[in-house]
Amino acid sequence: MKKFKIIINSISTIAVVASLLFVGIQINQSNQVAKATIRQSLNETDMQIYTITMDQNALAKADYKLAKGELLNDYEEYQLEKYREFNFRDFDNSFYQFQIGLFDKEVWRAYRRMIKKLLSSDDGYLKMWKNSKESFSSSFQIEIDKIIKEIDL
Secondary structure: OHHHHHHHHHHHHHHHHHHHHHHHHHHHHHHHHHHHHHHHHHHHHHHHHHHHHOOHHHHHHHHHHHHHOOOOOHHHHHHHHHHHHHHHHHHHHHHHHHHOOOOOHHHHHHHHHHHHHHHHHOHHHHHHHHHHHHHOOHHHHHHHHHHHHHHHO
16 A cells, blocks of 8 residues: 555656646746737837838839949939838748757758858948848848858858
């Protein structure tokens, strides 16, 4: 009978520890989702602000002129720089989502390839990055600087 009580107590202790571990994991996941939701909400607010300053017609014309190798006027240059920064705001948010485990590695790799292509094919992105780098998260700055080094190699 004494052995039986010891076994039951041991099983009960293991069950309690397992339950506490499970609760801890659930709380951690809930915290990550809450952080991601807050970050997404902030990103959406940023995007709304950027959208207000963008002229869709000027962007379309500027993009066309850029593709044709034509010179852009100051306003078109300004619009494209805002668009590039807007684009990288979204990448910064995606990188954050990846860092906390809400994006698969393969999803981030696809974004990373896109960023690398933009930086290597459009000097305007490099210019924007040099001018606006400090306004992005530190971890994203490190990631983009790594990509730029890869391009330089």
